[in-house]
Amino acid sequence: MTTVWILGGTGRTGRAVSEVLTARGLDVVLVGRDAGRLRAATPPGARSMVLTSAEVPAAVRRDRPRVVLNTVGPFAGTADPVVDACLDAGADYVDLANDMAAVPALLARNAEAVAAGRTLVTGAGFGVTGTESVVARLTATRSDAPLRVRVDMVPSLALQAGQVGEALAGTIVEGLPGIPGGGRFQGRLYLGGQLHPTRIGGMVQRLVTPDGDVVTTAAMPLGELVAAQRASGAPDVLAASSEAPSGRLVGLLPLGTSILVFAPVRRLAGRLLARVRFPDRPAPRTHSWGHARVTWTDGSVTRGWLALPEAQEATVVIAAEVVRRLADDEGRPGAWTPAALFGPELAESVGGRYVDGVRA
Ligand SMILES: NC(=O)c1ccc[n+]([C@@H]2O[C@H](COP(=O)([O-])OP(=O)(O)OC[C@H]3O[C@@H](n4cnc5c(N)ncnc54)[C@H](OP(=O)(O)O)[C@@H]3O)[C@@H](O)[C@H]2O)c1
Structure with missing residues (x-):
């Protein structure tokens, strides 16, 4: 039987993916750092292994699973040793x-993956797959290159009551450190094939x-921005989301973010937001x-849509x-x-439905 390891096996996504893959007859190993939580998360038919993140790379080299699914974010920190x-x-x-640091960093390892004869996939969730799939479908219909692309992701996301948590809070208050083409708390778009700053929450569009x-x-x-640029080859690309901070929050962003350049303020903001x-x-x-x-x-302009289920469910079936x-x-x-x-076609194979030929 083919063995698949799921890192972050106790998490929402890890647990749900393990159920799907176990039902499909794969030998699934849930990997996590806490034995009790891992026991509770492991579905019938799956196995589990208690490992800290630091122990995972040596265990992968030793046991040689066929595929490793990493669900432990932030991926800019966790991906490299596992890869x-x-x-x-x-x-x-x-x-x-699904962020501007981790997605390009993984894609930059293409030559290493080719040399090793292995496949590396990033963005295996709703946002990247849901938008790049529409771009790939639209651009496959013509032989010329597009000039400009805008992708919009519109997740329908059910939330379970809880706390924001440290991982998400950290991502929000850390902004985009080290991403070319602008400042830490600025957005990005592609112009002439290069990343440039834009305002997060700007370029508003009603759909x-x-x-x-x-x-x-x-x-x-x-x-999504990186994936849409690669899928289209267009020099000018913008990625937008219905979950982007808008209205009153956008007005507050420049004021709120300017003090976040100070590391102690960021740490405090992260702790408060996490709670x-x-x-x-x-x-x-x-x-x-x-x-x-x-x-x-x-x-000329072409548009298309891809319907997927509730966003977390879509991420689970895509991954x-x-x-x-x-x-x-x-x-x-x-x-x-x-x-x-x-x-x-990947999106269709998990129940996605394209609606295209939409008049611009
Ligand atoms: N691309 C997309 O569309 C998409 C969609 C959904 C989620 N995501 C991303 O996928 C990740 C997982 O999401 P989720 O909703 O499944 O999160 P979750 O329910 O919070 O699960 C996170 C998992 O990571 C583990 N973990 C966290 N920090 C760890 C550490 N330092 N060492 C070892 N394990 C650690 C947790 O283990 P413990 O139980 O031991 O804490 C848990 O198993 C997040 O980064 C999220 O942003 C992306």
């Missing part, structure tokens, strides 16, 4: 990264989904949507399907985002 071990051990690697829901999206520099509690929220819409608008050199395909030797050597590797 090193996977390349040494002959394992394929998948993660759920009506094919279901008739009205949504507002605004600039949000995430992994913020949020209530249960049902999924606000029937579908999560990826949307893309492509402008061509002749001035599980990518891992399943790699376990069945369907990968190709290199470092990829999911639709770059498997094409826009």
Whole structure:
């Protein structure tokens, strides 16, 4: 049986993916740092292994699983040692990264992956896959290169009551340190193929989904931006999200972020934010949507949508399907985002539905 390791096996995504893969007959090993939580999380038919993050690389080299799924963020910190071990051990690697640091860093390891004959996949979740798939589908219809692309991700995300937590709080208050083309608390877009600053929450657009829901999206520099640029080859690319801070929050951002350049302020802000509690929220819409608008050199415009289920459910089925395909030797050597590797059909294979031919 093909063995798949799931790092972060006690987490929301790790647990759900392990259930899907176990049901599909794979030998799943949930990896986590706490024996009690791991026991509670392990579904019938799966195995578990207690390891700290520091112990994981040596264990991968020793046991040589076929595929490792990393669900422990922030991925800019956790990916590299696990990828090193996977390349040494002959394992394929998948993660759920969706940020401007981790996605390009993993993709930059393409030559190493090719040399090792292994497949590395980043962005195996709703945001990257949901938007790059629409771009790939639209650009496959023409032989000329697009001039301009805007992608919008519209997750319909159900929230379970809880605290913001340290990982998410850290990501929010740390901003984008070390990302070229602008400052730590600025957004990014591509102009002429280069990253430039833009305002987070700017470039607001009102969209009506094919279901008739009205949504507002605004600039949000995430992994979608990098994936859409690579999928289209367009010099000018913007990525936006319906979850971008908007309205009153946008007004506060320049003031709020300026003091975050001081590390002690960031640490305090992170601790306070981590403790913020949020209530249960049902999924606000029937579908999560990826949307893309492509402008061509002749001035014509094409648009398309991809309907997916509730955003967390979409992430689970996408990650599980990518891992399943790699376990069945369907990968190709290199470092990829999911639709770059498997094409826009990947989304359809997990129940996604394209709605295109939409008039611009
Ligand atoms: N790309 C996308 O669309 C997408 C979608 C969903 C999630 N994500 C990302 O995927 C990650 C997982 O999301 P989730 O909702 O499943 O999170 P979660 O429920 O909070 O689970 C996080 C997991 O990581 C483990 N973990 C955290 N810090 C660790 C550390 N220092 N050492 C070892 N294990 C550690 C936790 O283990 P313990 O139980 O021991 O704490 C837990 O198993 C997040 O980074 C999230 O941003 C991306």
